[in-house]
Amino acid sequence: MTRTRIHVMAAVIRRSGRILIAQRPKAAHQGGLWEFPGGKLDAGEDRYEGLKRELEEELGIEVTSARPLIDIDHDYPDKSVRLDVWLVDDFNGEAHGAEGQPVQWVLPGELRLYDFPQANVPIVTAAQLPESYLITPDCEDSSTLVAGLDDARKRGLTMVQLRQTAMQPAKYEQLTTRLMQSFGDDFIWLLKAATPPASGDGWHVTASQLRELHRAGWRKGEPFPAGPPVPPRSVQAPNLGPRSAPEWERLPGREGAPAGNNLLAASCHDAEELRMAAEIGADFVTLSPVLPTTSHPEAKGMGWEEARNLIAQVNIPVYLLGGLSTDNLEQAFQAGAQGIAGISGLWKPKTDL
Numbered sequence: 181m182t183r184t185r186i187h188v189m190a191a192v193i194r195r196s197g198r199i200l201i202a203q204r205p206k207a208a209h210q211g212g213l214w215e216f217p218g219g220k221l222d223a224g225e226d227r228y229e230g231l232k233r234e235l236e237e238e239l240g241i242e243v244t245s246a247r248p249l250i251d252i253d254h255d256y257p258d259k260s261v262r263l264d265v266w267l268v269d270d271f272n273g274e275a276h277g278a279e280g281q282p283v284q285w286v287l288p289g290e291l292r293l294y295d296f297p298q299a300n301v302p303i304v305t306a307a308q309l310p311e312s313y314l315i316t317p318d319c320e321d322s323s324t325l326v327a328g329l330d331d332a333r334k335r336g337l338t339m340v341q342l343r344q345t346a347m348q349p350a351k352y353e354q355l356t357t358r359l360m361q362s363f364g365d366d367f368i369w370l371l372k373a374a375t376p377p378a379s380g381d382g383w384h385v386t387a388s389q390l391r392e393l394h395r396a397g398w399r400k401g402e403p404f405p406a407g408p409p410v411p412p413r414s415v416q417a418p419n420l421g422p423r424s425a426p427e428w429e430r431l432p433g434r435e436g437a438p439a440g441n442n443l444l445a446a447s448c449h450d451a452e453e454l455r456m457a458a459e460i461g462a463d464f465v466t467l468s469p470v471l472p473t474t475s476h477p478e479a480k481g482m483g484w485e486e487a488r489n490l491i492a493q494v495n496i497p498v499y500l501l502g503g504l505s506t507d508n509l510e511q512a513f514q515a516g517a518q519g520i521a522g523i524s525g526l527w528k529p530k531t532d533l
């Protein structure tokens with residue numbers, strides 16, 4: 181049986197490092213829970229126009245700048261919704277509960293303290309993740325890495341995957357410890373490892389690790405190594421903070437999130453891997469290669485159209501990777517991505533790549 185999916189426009193509204201949330205009326209569907217303001221798109225209505233109309237009705241504001249953030253299909257027992265969520269970063273007027281609903285401006289790291297509908301788990305993640313995800317190139321010595329990270333920090337990058345393909349695990353651990361001591365809360369740290377790392381903010385698994393974890397029936401939050409397959413548990417929003425909320429606040433306009441310690445990310449290349457990532461409870465993924473790259477010149481890019489089609493099939497934030505730089509951010513947003521990930525495209529100093 182198919183039922184009509186209701187197209188809902190909703191907004192993550194950001195101002196001065198805070199995000200606006202509203203409480204749904206008790207009697208409404210998912211009543212009493214907190215939400216990102218918005219409502220149903222009218223038949224034939226343009227998406228951006230619909231978003232503007234809803235925010236005018238519910239908050240009394242005039243949106244002047246917005247772009248797609250994440251697009252989610254969710255089936256409640258009684259209703260199917262498409263949550264078409266945009267990031268609003270500029271508006272006129274004072275946002276208030278124009279329909280009498282309570283509203284709050286919260287720090288990104290505080291979002292997890294509020295109860296949202298089940299469909300909102302990936303939206304809460306997307307609201308906290310930055311638009312660019314730096315992956316470190318192989319560096320001959322750690323001073324090159326330090327200089328590169330320092331430069332990345334100055335350019336406003338806030339999330340990094342420490343990738344050193346040729347390095348032995350013991351040396352990698354030493355290096356990551358040292359880097360995290362020097363840069364601390366300035367980055368959200370995603371580490372590579374054979375098992376969930378004890379430090380850092382999260383674990384980024386390769387596509388082959390993803391396949392193995394999936395085959396073993398493991399899910400984020402369960403003991404590791406994976407035991408016998410167990411039935412899926414309900415999904416929890418990741419624990420992203422509020423470890424460094426004050427730092428976040430001190431850097432107005434900084435894209436990103438207070439770091440946390442519980443992220444699971446996976447490298448994906450096709451629809452099957454995306455599905456597996458969602459099933460093991462990944463908080464976000466990279467999808468590559470979009471375009472041919474210097475690091476993987478043998479791989480042909482999937483192109484923007486295919487990237488858009490693949491992103492539409494999953495409900496978690498996707499960073500597009502492969503031959504991209506910040507010049508491609510707008511295109512990535514329009515394809516439905518959280519943003520872009522990059523090695524050479526986001527790394528400025530000269531490397532051996």
Ligand SMILES: Nc1nc2c([nH]c(=O)n2[C@H]2C[C@H](O)[C@@H](COP(=O)(O)OP(=O)(O)OP(=O)(O)O)O2)c(=O)[nH]1
Nearest residue numbers: 188190209210215216217218219220261297299300
């Ligand atoms: N606006 C919004 N709706 C959400 C969120 N999460 C979530 O599951 N929903 C669901 C609840 C509802 O079934 C649907 C949104 O419908 P709505 O009640 O806001 O619609 P509306 O503003 O047009 O209200 P109405 O005119 O029908 O009263 O999407 C969210 O974060 N924001």
Ligand SMILES: [Mg+2]
Nearest residue numbers: 217218219220
């Ligand atoms: Mg509404």
